[in-house]
Amino acid sequence: MAELAIFEVDKNKTGASSLGIRYAARTMLRWAVMPRKWEGPMPTLDERVAYLEGRTEDLGGTVTEIRNDIRDLRTEIGTLRDDMNRRFEHVDRRFEHMDGRFTWVIGIQVASVVAVVAAILGR
Secondary structure, three states: OOEEEEEEEEOOOOOOOOHHHHHHOOOOEEEEEEEEOOOOOOOOHHHHHHHHHHHHHHHHHHHHHHHHHHHHHHHHHHHHHHHHHHHHHHHHHHHHHHHHHHHHHHHHHHHHHHHHHHHHHOO
């Protein structure tokens, strides 16, 4: 069964591998998890804890980014909601204007029907 081993990878190939340098120059060092069989020595507890601390810091940064994205999304949704409300108010005003015209059209049609019926009955 393959187990996980922790390796420190130096991006600049300086050969630095101490944990103190990892905290001093985070951009230079990366942690990688690679599957391996138990052929060599098992990583020490300090190495495993350091790896978990690094992963936790990465997750903390990710959570902060997600919170910022959600905050931005809420702002955009609020702006969109305001735009929609303005447009609906504009449409409502147009319907109110059309209601007045519709009433006039119906009134004219009813008057025309009454005039035609009166003409037919007046013969």
